[in-house]
């Protein structure tokens with residue numbers, strides 16, 4: 391049973407009728423939801439020899455991710471600021487039921503969060519790629535996670551295509567050029583209305599052997615090690631803002 395709701399302005403608890411009205415209003419604020427197939431976890435062997443588990447994030451893990459992401463929204467290098475700020479809002483929107491049909495995958499190395507990707511269903515056949523954020527750089531963590539996200543849309547959610555934009559030159563190189571994606575500029579992407587690029591089923595399956603790696607199933611023991619998520623050490627990435635970070639936090 392949820393605890394009684396306190397009205398701080400009136401300095402009293404809400405009546406049960408007031409609580410019922412809030413529940414009804416809340417139900418109206420939430421977008422409808424499509425059924426979504428789960429993403430089966432996989433393990434990816436990185437160039438360092440480390441193993442990264444790629445699995446679906448739990449909504450209960452959003453608060454930890456928000457804590458990790460927030461300081462990065464001040465890091466201008468490689469556009470971490472805009473990507474982190476938007477990802478923060480999307481994950482918060484997922485937790486508070488303010489985004490329609492969103493999912494989030496995480497890359498986890500030895501229990502530590504190494505990267506995040508998310509997206510949503512525009513409808514049953516069209517996917518929207520939101521963001522890819524690498525927290526452990528130099529190992530193509532983001533590249534593997536983006537590939538996992540495309541795998542999810544095409545192979546598990548059974549979609550025809552995914553709409554994508556890049557918000558950084560590295561992103562452009564990794565997605566538009568490496569796959570390569572096609573222009574679909576008549577679609578204004580949800581991320582700021584930028585002209586969208588598209589990954590079709592055909593593009594995905596042509597790129598799959600080059601870019602989509604990983605092993606299934608993941609043993610229970612390895613999967614268990616990816617819970618609970620632990621925060622990465624971002625001191626190096628945050629060096630750029632170390633003078634202002636303390637004051638801002």
Ligand SMILES: CC(C)(COP(=O)(O)OP(=O)(O)OC[C@H]1O[C@@H](n2cnc3c(N)ncnc32)[C@H](O)[C@@H]1OP(=O)(O)O)[C@@H](O)C(=O)NCCC(=O)NCCS
Nearest residue numbers: 473521522523524527528529530531532533557558560561
């Ligand atoms: C784009 C992104 C997801 C790619 O992730 P990734 O595949 O794990 O790649 P990395 O970030 O580790 O490396 C990308 C480039 O940065 C450079 N780099 C590598 N290690 C680095 C490090 N420790 N510090 C800074 N730059 C580094 C290299 O030039 C590398 O390019 P190369 O591998 O093609 O030579 C990631 O760079 C990122 O999160 N960027 C900020 C957010 C963003 O732009 N997201 C994508 C748009 S939606």
